[in-house]
Amino acid sequence: MTTLSFAKGQGTGNDFVLFTDSEGERPLTPEQIRFLCDRRFGVGANGVIRAVRSRAIPEGAAILDVEPEAEWFMDYWNADGTPAEMCGNGIRVYAHYLIAEGLVAPERRDTLPIGTRAGVKDVLAGVSGYTVDLGRWRLAEERLVSAHGLEVARPGLGLDLGNPHVVTALAHVGELEGLDLTRAPSLDPAPAGGANVEFVVPEDPLVQDGIACIRMRVHERGVGETLSCGTGTAAAALAFRYWGGEGMPNHWRVDVPGGRLAVRMFATEEGEHVSLSGPAELVYRGEIELP
Structure with missing residues (x-):
């Protein structure tokens, strides 16, 4: 059995299990994702987000050719164990997670570029929440x-x-x-x-x-x-x-x-x-x- 350290986050009720795997060494299986998202036997969530450096995952490495500053990739998976391109609530929660974990330290007016399967999305931290440019x-x-x-x-x-x-x-x-x-x-x-x-x-x-x-x-x-x-x-x-x-x-x-x-x-x-x-x-x- 493997022990996973995680955080639970939410944005307007859209909830997620988040964990850090900086070097891409611990991808979860679809079965494990379904287990985590199960509200009776797991943690309970709409999806799972793995915090992984872009260079450590093929989809992210391709993004770095376009946006070298997109250090982190949002590896997002739906509750049924399938990968998803993007999540507008999830990427705000992910940006908050990266900041709370000390993985990034943007200035108040700096945008944070994040890699996703739908390309790079820029997130700005504000006084009452986060704004993401969906492109x-x-x-x-x-x-x-x-x-x-x-x-x-x-x-x-x-x-x-x-x-x-x-x-x-x-x-x-x-x-x-x-x-x-x-x-x-x-x-x-x-x-x-x-x-x-x-x-x-x-x-x-x-x-x-x-x-x-x-x-x-x-x-x-x-x-x-x-x-x-x-x-x-x-x-x-x-x-x-x-x-x-x-x-x-x-x-x-x-x-x-x-x-x-x-x-x-x-x-x-x-x-x-x-x-x-x-x-x-x-x-x-x-x-x-x-x-």
């Missing part, structure tokens, strides 16, 4: 979304934020609250690698003091319904802005069951980026025997 985004294929609790399938807008999302708008809060997301929604056509599915309703009024406000629930591939999804909140805001057309704001507030997140769209030389801001904290530390 460029793009529209993807539209799909029909069926879910338990909805009488008929609804159109869903596909978006790619480094990981795949399908966003569908609902008519009112009652529909949102009436969804049964203990069972996975179905998508038509079904994407080969699956997708996160977001269900969204606007607040009334939608725009308040120049900020657009929406509510969201999400079913994450490889996990199930979660209290929050960082890239999913960005996808939801982007979808609503796309549907609303010209005149829609670039600042958004997204309420999820686990709290509140802020999304901002902004221009860069390479095209429009989207950022995500919100809290991150470490809840406790411990040790556990791995099977």
Whole structure:
């Protein structure tokens, strides 16, 4: 048996098991990841994040050719033991973990570049949380979304934020609250690698003091319904802005069951980026025997 020292972290209710393996010597098996994420027999989490130096993992070594300052790689795995490209809440918690562990020591206004399977993401520590530049985004294929609790399938807008999302708008809060997301929604056509599915309703009024406000629930591939999804909140805001057309704001507030997140769209030389801001904290530390 192997003893794993870990930390438990969360960002708006999206929770993670984090551990340090600087030189990439202790990768976990999918079975061990599923054990750690099990809420009855393990620690309990939506995913596992291994803190590993970029040079020590093939995906990270490739990133260093593009961004030599991305010393650390976020090796993120879903609760079902499958790898994921990115996690918007997870990367904020990961940045907080790196700082708390003394693995990095950024100045207050310095950005921290972190390698992910979706490329390098820059994270900025602030007074009330962390902001991550999720980078460029793009529209993807539209799909029909069926879910338990909805009488008929609804159109869903596909978006790619480094990981795949399908966003569908609902008519009112009652529909949102009436969804049964203990069972996975179905998508038509079904994407080969699956997708996160977001269900969204606007607040009334939608725009308040120049900020657009929406509510969201999400079913994450490889996990199930979660209290929050960082890239999913960005996808939801982007979808609503796309549907609303010209005149829609670039600042958004997204309420999820686990709290509140802020999304901002902004221009860069390479095209429009989207950022995500919100809290991150470490809840406790411990040790556990791995099977």
